[in-house]
Amino acid sequence: METEHAEHFPPRQQNFFPLSQVSGADRIPLMSETLHDRIRKRLKDLNLTPGAASRKADLSKEMLRKLLANPDAMPSGKSLTALAGALEVTEQWLLSGGEIVPAVKSDVRAASPTPPMRHEMPNDVPVRGTAAGSHLRGAFQMTADPVDYARRPPTLTNVVNLYSLYVEGTSMEPQYGPGDLIFIHPDKPARIGDAVVVQCQIDPEGHIEATIGILSRRSAEKVTIRKHNPPAEIDLPRETVISIHKVLTNNEIYGV
Incomplete structure (x- = not known):
């Protein structure tokens, strides 16, 4: 009976080069990736943006920008935890990376199985300005850039274009009082009887004012809203109305 003999091969010659002699194209990307890169x-x-991520993490607005500007800087443990949450990854991945890159999340966030504590609610709802309660010149003072950020209630996790406003004045009491924070859903159709924010162009130069009220009627000619205090109805010419x-x-x- 023949005996099988294992074949033996001479060891393969290996060449090692100092890392400084390896061209950039030959480097393994993950070996040179840093926390800043991730x-x-x-x-x-x-x-x-770095500023938006810092705010989402409840850190100072300039924290992340300064960190990224200094390749030798490292965040504190508390800041690392906050950044990981804002960037939707683990602290371990930020520190060391790995073969599996976290999946990119869309604007629709996964719902949590348990209600989050207040400090866990994202502070990412832009406050666009304030709401004045005048009957005649209603005007919200709305800004293109947020004047503040409000915490996102858990039931509004999936609302992408959500924004908020502070109420001033007393025309909508007792439903809304001075200082109340209201949340506005621009993509949800308003029905008769709903509280609404109506933006109008008030002059040929394009200046915009907005007012809060109860949607009472709307036609091709006008939009009518109702105020509470004192009770009154206000007609807004339809050609001036930009949004409801x-x-x-x-x-x-x-979520009641």
């Missing part, structure tokens, strides 16, 4: 990747994946946005009720905000 942060930049997640900012791009999530379409966030629904103000969310407490039931819609808290």
Whole structure:
């Protein structure tokens, strides 16, 4: 009976080069990737600016920008935890990376199985200005850039274009009082009887004012809203109306 003999091969010659002699094209990308690189990747994946990510993490607005500007800087443990949450990755991935890159998340966030604590709610709802309660010249003072950010209620996790406003004046009491924060859903159709924010162009130069009221009637000629204090109805010429946005009720905000 023949005996099988294992074949033996001479050891393969291996060449080692100092890392400084290896060209950039020959480097293994993951070996040279840093925490700063991974942060930049997640900012791009999530379409966030450093300032927006810092605010989302409840850190100072300039924290992340300063960190990225200094390749030798490292965040504190508390800041690392906050950044990981804002960038939707683990702290371990930020520190060391890995073969599996976290999936890019869309604007629709996954619902949590348990209600988050207040400090866990994202502070990412832009406050666009204030709402004045005048009957005649209604005007919200609305800005293109947010004047502040409000915490996002858990039931509004999936609302991409959500914004908020502070109420001033007393024309909508007792429903809304001075200082109340209201949440506006611009993509949810407003029905008769809903509280709404109506934006209007008030002059040929394009200046815009907005007012809050109860949507009473609308036609091709005008939009009519109702005020509470004192009771009154205001007609807004339809050709001046730019948008009618629904103000969310407490039931819609808290999921009652």
